[in-house]
Amino acid sequence: MSITVRINGTEHRLDVDPEMPLLWVLRDVLSLTGTKYGCGEALCGACTVHLDGHVVRSCVTPIRRAAGAAVLTIEGLSPDGTHPLQQAWAELGVPQCGFCQAGQLMTAAGLLKKHPRPTDEQIDQSMAGNLCRCGTYPRIRAAIKKAAGELP
Numbered sequence: 201m202s203i204t205v206r207i208n209g210t211e212h213r214l215d216v217d218p219e220m221p222l223l224w225v226l227r228d229v230l231s232l233t234g235t236k237y238g239c240g241e242a243l244c245g246a247c248t249v250h251l252d253g254h255v256v257r258s259c260v261t262p263i264r265r266a267a268g269a270a271v272l273t274i275e276g277l278s279p280d281g282t283h284p285l286q287q288a289w290a291e292l293g294v295p296q297c298g299f300c301q302a303g304q305l306m307t308a309a310g311l312l313k314k315h316p317r318p319t320d321e322q323i324d325q326s327m328a329g330n331l332c333r334c335g336t337y338p339r340i341r342a343a344i345k346k347a348a349g350e351l352p
Contacts, residue, residue, distance in 0.1 A: 205266045207232070208276025218264035222256075223247045225263045226273060234274035234302045238331075245330030248303035248310075249273050255310035274302035277309060285309055288343040296334035304330050308344050317348050 203214050207230065216225055226232040226249070235258055238246030242257035249258045250272040251265065277283050281290075285308050288294075295301045304327070311318055311326040318326070323341050332340070 203263055203267045205263070205269060205271060207271045208273055214263065216263055218267075219262045221259055222249065222251075222261040222263050222266055222271065223258035226258060226271075232273050232275050236299060236302055238300070238303070243329075243331075244300070245303040245307060246300050248306040248330065250306060250310060253310075253313065255307055272306075274306060277305060283309070284347040285312070285343065288346040292339050292343045292346060294336055294339045294343050296336055300330060300332045304332065304340055308340070308347070311344065312348055317350060318344065 201215070201218050203216065203218060205212055205214065207226070212230065214225060214229060216229060223235060223237060226235050227237070235249055236246040237259060238244035240259050242260040245257065247257050247259040248255055250256070251261065252269045278286055281287070285305050289301065289305065307327055307330050311323065315322050320341065323344050327337075327340060
């Protein structure tokens, strides 16, 4: 079955099983490896992408749900790394091991789209589904605030 999907602004016609998880289409079919496999059960957030502007876990999202839709991955957030979140992440030294960071950034981007000036509670609620084994949560919150213009 052929499925057409727009990923990071480029239209792709894919001949894949419609039940194949979006994560595996991104990584194995299109070689977009920024989106990570974490748990496979939508519990950790490492595989977070945007589907028509909504934050989704790509490990449990069948590619058929993306048919005719727009998918944004970490590679498309800002190809040159100039997205305010990416800059804040770097300036504040958020990543340690870095494994969860693509999912963290994509979730944070979805949050800022909904709430350009999020409260601590909104940040905590939005980011709660993204696990960081290194415990960089305070730096993640600070980077989100910096990107939102709330920090000097």
